[in-house]
Amino acid sequence: MKLKEIANIVGAEFSGDDIEIVSMNTLNDASSDELSFISNAKYIKDIATSDAGVIIVDDNTKKYVPSSSVALVVENPYISMAILSKHFAPPIEDNSQDDAKIGEGSKVSSKAEIANGAIIGKNCTILAGVYIGSNSVIGDNTILYPNVVVYRDCKIGNECIIHANTTIGSDGFGFATSKMGEHTKIYQNGNVIIEDDVEIGSSTTIDRAVFGSTIIKKGVRLDNLVQVGHNCEIGEYSVMVAQSGTAGSTKLGRNVVMGGQSATAGHLEIAPFNTFAARSGITKSIKETNQTFAGFPLMQHRKWLKLQSKIAKLLKT
Amino acid sequence: MKLKEIANIVGAEFSGDDIEIVSMNTLNDASSDELSFISNAKYIKDIATSDAGVIIVDDNTKKYVPSSSVALVVENPYISMAILSKHFAPPIEDNSQDDAKIGEGSKVSSKAEIANGAIIGKNCTILAGVYIGSNSVIGDNTILYPNVVVYRDCKIGNECIIHANTTIGSDGFGFATSKMGEHTKIYQNGNVIIEDDVEIGSSTTIDRAVFGSTIIKKGVRLDNLVQVGHNCEIGEYSVMVAQSGTAGSTKLGRNVVMGGQSATAGHLEIAPFNTFAARSGITKSIKETNQTFAGFPLMQHRKWLKLQSKIAKLLKT
């Protein structure tokens, strides 16, 4: 999309050379043909070093934009970004002219739907009711049980097993809210990448990234009814037990175990080899490794046990 | 169904004019051609003013029935109501002779199933594996992702987005239990109404009402794996984060935010513009607005934070 058109959509003034903008991205990841934005004061530090061709700012933040980027000044950059995100969203289907490709030895049910541009590897089993969106890629020897849905542009590795009614790549939960409380959808133009040897239970949901990728690394095991928010990264061989969840942009290191019904807040980093007991509530990043935690607020598991006995004593007071 | 037949099914005595009863309803909402019931002493106050043509009562409550209504006296009105509810349930499919109608510009996958009598508006996208039940109505510009299921007689507005594997209008969780512990299903003969500009995540479940409607109002955002019980009303622009839920008949005002894994009890009224932190447990109605709550039992969020630091101090005792 032309910069002039972008400026027009968000009602920003713009003079100078018109350029072609191909997509939106974060300040850190955007390149010279991409558009970025500043929606939160804590990211101001990222403006100066951003390679973004265009940055949407407000009056207070325009001064931080380096001369190498064009600043588009609007009242509410977050809402403007949301409005623009729709313009960068590809069509839901048929955004490829290529026929789907099915690898040798793969069995695909006639009741599955494989959209244009999708590529399925060798010796896969794709059962009835599965949907694989445009341009999604499935590795070799992977099994998709009935009614699994993989949205467009996602990647699933080799030797994966995904159980029935699970959804890979639905939109992350993103919207900009006006002062009046009205929401504008932030189109989720990223994807989901699932590496090799991952098993995912039934009715689990893994959201696509707003920009970039939600990543499920090699060897991960997700149980049933698990929620993985957009832009999360689940480290190698990590385990999430039934009904647990990670909020957006949280990264688990390798071999993290999240017990049943446990959950994290968003934007956390959890070091490798930590275990969280059932129903843990994790609201802060964790740098230590090889620990066992419990509770909400979270604490060391042995401390939680001690605390519960102290609490029980209150009954005798 | 004829009143005589109804009396016969529940084993109640009945003499007088036989009348045609068209459906069942609550005491407050029933009209003269409808049947109602009294199952809980707290609703006795509603008997005198009820317009119900027929009211199922027990020996203790029959005296409250006004002369304008016929009283059918049974041992256990709740179980009798459950037994009768089956007789008022329409067939699951084909309860319409009309072909489905698809509006101009709408794309409906050949792998979707649109039952008789369903109406789909203009410019909708209905992907593979979607099921739309008899007489359900979908507005304009609405997107149903693969394997979304909309049961019969529901309404979905314009500009809605419903993600994969989500269910709209499955039966509310209703049954009458005998003294021996055996359950009789209460057929859920209401529906679900979703207003305009609503986005719903994947594997979310919204139950149809037992009578009347479960309502999701304009601009609501529901995340993945969210549960909305029968007869709930989710107010305009309210937000329910992943794995949260509302039990039956609870009403959220506008712009209520329910954090991840939070939940309400049933039959509550929550005033507008309140926010509930992740894993809040809401068991009482809330009349204040613009507050932030947390915890289970629920309290003001700032109080919850203070309480947690007090609890942490127990470890030092």
Added chain:
Amino acid sequence: MKLKEIANIVGAEFSGDDIEIVSMNTLNDASSDELSFISNAKYIKDIATSDAGVIIVDDNTKKYVPSSSVALVVENPYISMAILSKHFAPPIEDNSQDDAKIGEGSKVSSKAEIANGAIIGKNCTILAGVYIGSNSVIGDNTILYPNVVVYRDCKIGNECIIHANTTIGSDGFGFATSKMGEHTKIYQNGNVIIEDDVEIGSSTTIDRAVFGSTIIKKGVRLDNLVQVGHNCEIGEYSVMVAQSGTAGSTKLGRNVVMGGQSATAGHLEIAPFNTFAARSGITKSIKETNQTFAGFPLMQHRKWLKLQSKIAKLLKT
């Protein structure tokens, strides 16, 4: 599979008569043509009385194996068992040459998939997008709403109602983890048995057993988004409210009520007629009956209420 081949796969020494091993099972349930294993010291007591034809052990436990069984000595019996489980897993589909049988009066959508060897009783309603796996059996008068998935070899009784997008018989969450943290899948070669008059909500997940059966007994009511782990047994007329779950091998007695978002740990036995308030966390077996519990840690509900008032008083300290 021949014993010689089994020994070869796990790298165990073996001399003696080769025998045909037909399946794997627990020490207690295995018979002379079955293979079992010892993975946890607490099951050593079961070795002496086991009828298993072959038992996989390590150096420390081989001495407990009776002369009636062959001992295969490996370094890590649990991982060896996981490796072998794959060899005993039947093909996902087409593990029957028989055409599916549909009983008189049953309506099966042309968009449903009924695999070979499946048997559907009389007067059933099988809606679009339903998948019924090889050799699964459905009783009479049962309704499967759209996109319900029943994996192979499961049994569903008469008069059952299963709501949309629910999964019956997906793999239990089982894997053996190496010292390096890498997981080997334990194939779940058991099944799910659902007895008569069971109603199950939408997007609920019931895992198949690793050996034997996960059992949902007569008259049970499961709400939406409920998780039942592998090898659980849910007693007659028990009720599980939305977003609750039972971890593997837990048995609920009859008429147990689990409130919304409550959960159990694995391997528990819960006596009949107990009620657990919403969000209860049950970590120990319960022998008393007719009680109401709450909290996590769990306690009598009345005690929980008292404790909460004591905790609230901390704010005044």
